[in-house]
Amino acid sequence: MVRKLKTSRRNFVVGSLAAGSAFISTRKAISSNTDDKAITEMQSWNSELGDGVDANPYGYPSEYEKHVIRRNVPWLTADPTSSVNFTPLHELDGTITPNGLCFERHHGGVAIIDPKKYRFMINGLVDQNTVFDLSDLSRFPRINKLYFLECAANSGMEWRGAQLNGCQFTHGMIHNVLYTGILLKDILKEVGLKNSAKWILAEGADSSAMTRSIPIEKAMDDCLIAFKMNGESLRPEQGYPVRLVVPGWEGNMWVKWIRRIEVGDKPWHHREETSKYTDLFSNGKARRFTWEMDAKSVITNPSPQAPLSHRKGPTVITGVAWSGRGKIDKVDVSLDGGINWLEARLSGPADSKSMHRFYLEFNWDGKPLLLQSRALDDTGYVQPTKDQLRSVRGENSIYHNNGIQTWAVDSNGIAENVEVS
Amino acid sequence: MLKCLSSFFILISLFVFYSFAYSQPLGLGRPATYNEVSSWDIDIRPDGKGLPVGSGSVIIGEELYTDNCASCHGDFGEGIDRWPELAGGFDTLDSEDPVKTVGSYWPYLSTVWDYVHRAMPFGNAQSLSNDEVYSITAYIMYLNDLVDEDFELSNLNFEEVRLPNEQNFYQDNREDLENVIYSKRCMKDCKKEAIITKRAVVLDVTPEEEDVSDNSNSNEDDIVKTVSLDAKLIKDGEKVFKKCKACHRIGLNAKNGTGPHLNNIFGRVAGQLEDYKKYSKNIKKMGQEGLIWNTETLTSFIENPKKYITGTKMNFKGIKKSDELEALIEYLSATTIIN
Known part of the structure; x- marks a missing residue:
């Protein structure tokens, strides 16, 4: 009896591997005289040699995992260069999102930046307008922090009712990554804030020159200037070589390919905080600066x-x-x-x-x-x-x-x- | 006692040294020059801070808009396909179908100037002069019936302009208005029943699971790999093609976008792609009269589109550098081989 149970359980595990997909047919317990060929027959991997250590200098997932990919919804936007794709949450477990599966949202495509030409500028209400290169940034004290990034529009297509059939599409504008970076406040202290400093403007180096206004309290709290994700350099689509991390706040503020921070005394009211990322109510009025992402x-x-x-x-x-x-x-x-x-x-x-x-x-x-x-x-x-x-x-x-x-x-x-x- | 005291002092001095080593400033980075700051500091604020000296008119703006903006935003700012609408939508914000345009929704004109200047035209950002941005901003105001056709916008009268919806924004008040409501944790018999009221399958708008068993979802790369033309030139041409990508697609699954797809463009009769509906009258006519795309005709067209086909809807200034043009043509010709 015990033996029979073991056989059927093992059969289920092997069966699911062989199917190589999330969609596995239900298998009933088999009788003990029906041998499982996955066990009784010699498998090629059990006998032949596999790839050597020189085959994949940078590794990929198993070929049976090809369905585990980011997907987009073509009808959502006019063009894939200013669009979004979605993390396959239903294929993942644990808490870390693998780098290649972190959803993407670009406003002018992925900027490909030569790290040798990367510069980061801080100007405005500071004691000294300053330029840093990557080597300068690497000499500040570094910290490691695990944060989620959620687009404020995640589940936005569901406001009027159930629309998309899959949690990848309803909730996939999120990822959770271990960042290595430096505290923004350390850099701001380095350049010296003036007493009138109340806001910062973060600006990207991509072809949309993305900008968002952020209050100085947040900038001096937990924001990071990050250059590694899950241990390796940021992926190009996540802002290589450097992005801003704004923990807990809407993903649009986490400016990728960040090239500049301006310190000012008022918000800038730029496109992404007026025309977009404001919450229109049924009375025609709109909430703005809704930065925090709710539970x-x-x-x-x-x-x-x-x-x-x-x-x-x-x-x-x-x-x-x-x-x-x-x-x-x-x-x-x-x-x-x-x-x-x-x-x-x-x-x-x-x-x-x-x-x-x-x-x-x-x-x-x-x-x-x-x-x-x-x-x-x-x-x-x-x-x-x-x-x-x-x-x-x-x-x-x-x-x-x-x-x-x-x-x-x-x-x-x-x-x-x-x-x- | 003395020994104890001296180790205490060693501790103190260690502490001082430690905090010195990590106290700021660290002396990292270097001062930014005046030219460096002015090259990158392009942002504009509602109070006019950052606005450069300059001016532009509705009349000049109309021409610039037609050339640079209309292919996506439409001749009247109505938005083509899913590209943003820029005009109209007044009195719709409290309706079931709110139309958020510069006129109906945007609170500040400075946002228009700033955004057009930093991010437009799409795929050719920061190519407009300050005066051109003033003109296009003035024209967008005109499209929204906010000014007359003889209006001129400059840094001097900019702050006098108020957009109609400025007063209808208010600060985040979730904490007071909502979070207090969302605080109860009921575990048992929380409601009488749960009946399904809405179903996603009724709409059927979820993308189909694609077949990923082969690599047919990659596009541009395949072309480069499978041809025996000048591979380096094609690779260079692929980079130049970025200038075209806002409107045109190439590759195995390429579809028509703002412009027609460019698979098998070589040998294609101009303006005759059946499933593309947005050709200008003139390109259709020239095709009917025998214009076929080859190295010679494509080079002339892409070098100066509006000169080669008057009235073309392709709002692109052209590629003047001969090495870029040659590489692009090589890249475009490569698509003929694969399909």
Whole structure:
């Protein structure tokens, strides 16, 4: 009996590897006289030589993982050079987003910058307008910090109702990365702030010359001038060689390819903080400078792109949660569309203003589920429902949609993006 | 006692040394020169800070707008495809379909000047002179019925301009208005029922999972790899092609954008691509009269588009450098081989 159980479990594991995809057919226990050819037959990798150490100087994922990619939604924008793609959250686990899967948002394509020609300037209300090169920056004290970056428009397509069928598309404008960099306040102290300094303007070197105004209190708090992500140099699409890190605040402010910081006494009211990234209410008035990202969570598995691969029995629900105001205190999961809630288990390295990973293990009875997750941060904030948000802001807001997501899972384990009463 | 005291002093001096070594300034970086700061410090504020001396008119602005902006933003600022609308939309902000334009939504004119100057035209940023930016800004005001056609905008009258929606923005008030509401954690019997009210599958707008078993999702690179033409020249041409990318696509999955796709452009009859609907009258006519794209005709066209085809909708000033032009033509010709 014990032996039989072992065989079937092993068969399931091998079967899922061989399928090489998230979509695995359900396998029933097999009788002991049906041998698994994955075991009884010699496999090529068991006998032939593989690649040597000189084959891949820079490594890639397994060829069976080709479906784990960023995807875009072509109809969203006019042109891919001023557009966005999405992190495949449903294919990831843990808390770190791999560098090649971090979502991209550009306003004039990816700037390719020669590090030898990289310069970083600080000017304005400072004692000395100053230019730094990469070597100068490397001589400031460095720190390592784990932070999430979420686009303020993440879930923006869902303001009026369930629209995109997959957490990659509904929640994939986020990544969580270990940054190595220097505290912006150390550089600002180096150039000497004047007493009238109240704001900074961060400016990128790309063809959109991206700019955002940031209050001096934030600049002197936890902002970083970062040059490494997850240990290696920033990827070009994430701002190589240097980007600004603005922990907990909307991703648009994390200016990539940063070339200049101007110190001033008033905000600049540039395009990305007036025409964009302002939250229009149903009365026609708009909120501005909505910098902080509210506490939010989503179940990544199961989700529409990642159905349950098995029938009833032991089942793991997992997802991610984050808050721009601090640490995630708790995550609750509902199996019945928000009527009753269970506290999930947090696991993995996570800091203030970083992504947290949660799990809920339960014994599924095979009946349809309405899955929801709800994040609570250490300020006491409880992630609201979408209807709660709409009752305050209306349906034209686009940005800062942190409402609770619902996946309807049917008895076959197929998940769909829905909203519930 | 003495021993104890001396080690105390050693500790103190160690501490002083340590904090000295890490106290600021560190003496890193170097002073920026006047020219360096003025080259990069291009930002404009609502109070006019940063605005250079200069002026421009609606009349000059119309011509500049037509040449530089209309291919994406439309002749009347209505926005083509998903490119931003610049004009109109008044009285729509509280409707179900708000149209956020310079006239209906933007709070400050300085934002227009700053943005056009720093980021436009798309793909050829920071190519306009200060006076040209004044003219285009004036013309965008005219498109929004904010000024008459004889209006002239300059650094002297800039601050007098107020946009209609300036007063309709207010500071983030989530903490007082919302966060207090989002503070209850109910665990059991939180509501009576949960009925599905909306479904994503009804809309069916989610992109299909693409087949990634081969590498067919890469485009430009494949072309370069598979041809036997002058590979270096093609690589150079690929770089020059960045000037064209805002409107044109090349590659296995290339589609029409603002301009037609350029696969198999060599040997193609001008202005006749069936699924591209935005040709000018003149290019269609010239095609019907026998204009075929080859090295000679493409070189002449790209060198000076408006001279070669009067009335062309391709709002591009042309590529004047002969080495760039030669490389670009080589790159474009390479696409014929693969398809």
